[in-house]
Amino acid sequence: MKQRGINRRRFVGALGALAGVGVLTVACGGTQAPAAAPTQPASAPAAPTAAPPTTAPTTAPQATAASTTAAAPTTAPTVAPTAASAANAAPAVTVVYWHTFFEQLLPALDQIIKGFKTAEPNVTINAVAVPQPDFATKITTAVQAGSVPDTALTGGSYYDLIAMKALEDVSSREQSWPEAKDVLKAAWDGVTVNGKIYAVPAFMFVTWMYYRKDWFDAAGITSAPVDWNAFLVAAKKLTNPAKKQYGFGMRGGSGGKSYVILWMLAAGGELLDQNNKVVLNSPASVSGFQWYVDLFAKEKVCPPSVPNDAFRQIIDDFKTGLTSMIIHHTGSLQEITTALGDKVMTMPVPKGPARQIADVSPGSNSIFAASKQKDASWDWLRYWSKQDVQVTWLKASGYFPTINAVANDPVVKGNPLYKAATETFSFAWSPPTWPGYNGWTTKSVLPHFQSALVGKETAGAAVAAMATDLTKALS
Numbered sequence: 001m002k003q004r005g006i007n008r009r010r011f012v013g014a015l016g017a018l019a020g021v022g023v024l025t026v027a028c029g030g031t032q033a034p035a036a037a038p039t040q041p042a043s044a045p046a047a048p049t050a051a052p053p054t055t056a057p058t059t060a061p062q063a064t065a066a067s068t069t070a071a072a073p074t075t076a077p078t079v080a081p082t083a084a085s086a087a088n089a090a091p092a093v094t095v096v097y098w099h100t101f102f103e104q105l106l107p108a109l110d111q112i113i114k115g116f117k118t119a120e121p122n123v124t125i126n127a128v129a130v131p132q133p134d135f136a137t138k139i140t141t142a143v144q145a146g147s148v149p150d151t152a153l154t155g156g157s158y159y160d161l162i163a164m165k166a167l168e169d170v171s172s173r174e175q176s177w178p179e180a181k182d183v184l185k186a187a188w189d190g191v192t193v194n195g196k197i198y199a200v201p202a203f204m205f206v207t208w209m210y211y212r213k214d215w216f217d218a219a220g221i222t223s224a225p226v227d228w229n230a231f232l233v234a235a236k237k238l239t240n241p242a243k244k245q246y247g248f249g250m251r252g253g254s255g256g257k258s259y260v261i262l263w264m265l266a267a268g269g270e271l272l273d274q275n276n277k278v279v280l281n282s283p284a285s286v287s288g289f290q291w292y293v294d295l296f297a298k299e300k301v302c303p304p305s306v307p308n309d310a311f312r313q314i315i316d317d318f319k320t321g322l323t324s325m326i327i328h329h330t331g332s333l334q335e336i337t338t339a340l341g342d343k344v345m346t347m348p349v350p351k352g353p354a355r356q357i358a359d360v361s362p363g364s365n366s367i368f369a370a371s372k373q374k375d376a377s378w379d380w381l382r383y384w385s386k387q388d389v390q391v392t393w394l395k396a397s398g399y400f401p402t403i404n405a406v407a408n409d410p411v412v413k414g415n416p417l418y419k420a421a422t423e424t425f426s427f428a429w430s431p432p433t434w435p436g437y438n439g440w441t442t443k444s445v446l447p448h449f450q451s452a453l454v455g456k457e458t459a460g461a462a463v464a465a466m467a468t469d470l471t472k473a474l475s
Helices: 012-018 083-088 103-119 132-145 155-163 171-175 178-182 185-189 213-218 228-237 257-266 283-297 311-320 330-343 374-383 387-397 416-427 437-453 459-474
Strands: 093-099 123-129 151-153 200-212 325-329 344-347 358-367
Touching: 093 374, 103 123, 103 374, 103 387, 123 374, 132 155, 151 374, 155 358, 155 437, 185 200, 185 358, 200 213, 200 330, 200 374, 200 387, 200 416, 213 330, 228 283, 228 325, 257 283, 257 358, 257 437, 283 437, 283 459, 311 325, 311 330, 325 330, 330 344, 330 387, 330 416, 344 416, 358 374, 358 416, 437 459
Parallel strands: 093 123, 093 151
Antiparallel strands: 151 358, 200 325, 200 344, 200 358
C-alpha cells in the first residue's frame, strides 16, 4: 500500500482543475457578519480561474462574529510605562484563521478563541468560515494571488498545499516544543511528509458506523455486525420499504467516494504496489466495489435517493428514522446523540474478505509560509493541544482527541460510544499523501461510483477507468 512521504512529480499546474472536496471533511459552517472590523482583515480570495466544484458564494468569507473584536483599552494608562516594561511589551497582532467548521461548532470555536485571548492578550484571532465544498478552490486561488490567511484548517488540501510550497515547515518548532510528546503518534504520522511537518494535529477523524440500537433490539439482532456478511444480514432485517425504513444509509453523493475506496481495500485491493505502480484495477478491487454498489442496486437495503445523498442527507435520514446504519466519522457524534440519545450506538467498520480497514486521519492547522505573524500563529496552533481545549472541542464536536491525556481520560474511556473509535486505531488506515489525491477521488472515483449505482457502468469498467485516471494523475 502507498506509504507517506513518497516523492512524485508534482502537477501543481493542475491543482485548479483538481481542487475538490477533501477526503478529510469538516462539513461547512455558516458565515456571519463581523461584529467589528479586525485590525488585520483577511483579504478576500481572488476569483477562481476555474469553476469550483459547487456554486461559490457571491461574497467573500466572513469572520465569525465573536472572534473579530480586538481587545483594546478604554482609557490611556495613567502611569507612563517604564523603559523596561515598554521593551517587554509584545505588539498587538491579528492572526487570520480560515476553517470549515459546522455552524453548530462555532460557539465552541469562539470559546477556544476567547481562552486563547486570555492566554495571549496581544493576539487576536480573526476566524473566517469558508464553506467546505469551496475551500480547496478558494485556498488554491488565494495562494496563486498571494492573499493567503496566516493559518488554516488545511484538511484535504494539506498535501496539495505542501506541493505548492504554500505551507510553513514547522518541524524545528515541533522538535523544541516540550508538549509535542503528548500528541498521539498516529496524529503526527498523519501530518509528516518526507520527514517534515507542516501542521499541528488538533483533533482526529475516526471513521466508524452508527446504528440504531433500539431497532437492532426490536429485530432480535443481539450484537453489532463484525464482518460484511453479518452487516448484510442485519441490513436486510432492518429494511422495510413499506414503512420507509432501510438498513443502510449509503452516501452516494458528494463525499461518498471515500467509503467505496475503503470497501475496495477491505476486499484486498490496493492503490499502488511497493514500486508505486497503480494496481487498483484488480479482481479484488472490482469485487469490493461491486459488493458495495450491490447494497443499493441489488440488495435494496438503501433508500432510493442514494446517488444524490451527501453528508446532510445521510445524517438527517438516520436521525429521522429512515435508515438504521450509516458510516461517517466521530465528528457527527454530538449531533446524532443529541437527536437520538441512548437509541444510538457506534461500532467499528465491519471486516471485509481481506482485512478490516477504516480511515483515521488528523484534522490539522497549518501556518502559511507567506504569513507575517508566524510566532503568534504557532502559539495558536499549539494552543489546540492543551487538555482543556481538547476536552472542550471533544464535548462540542465528538472529534477524537489528539493528546494521550484526553484519549485516556474518563470522558473518553468512560463513554461506551468511544469504544469503537479506540478499537479502530488497531486497523487504522491513512489516505495517501500525494498531491492531487483528493482531486482524483472527486473527479474520477465519485462520478464512476455514481454511474455504477444507476446502472450506467459496470463495476469492472468503473474500476478500470478510475485506475487509468490515477495513472494519469501520477504521471
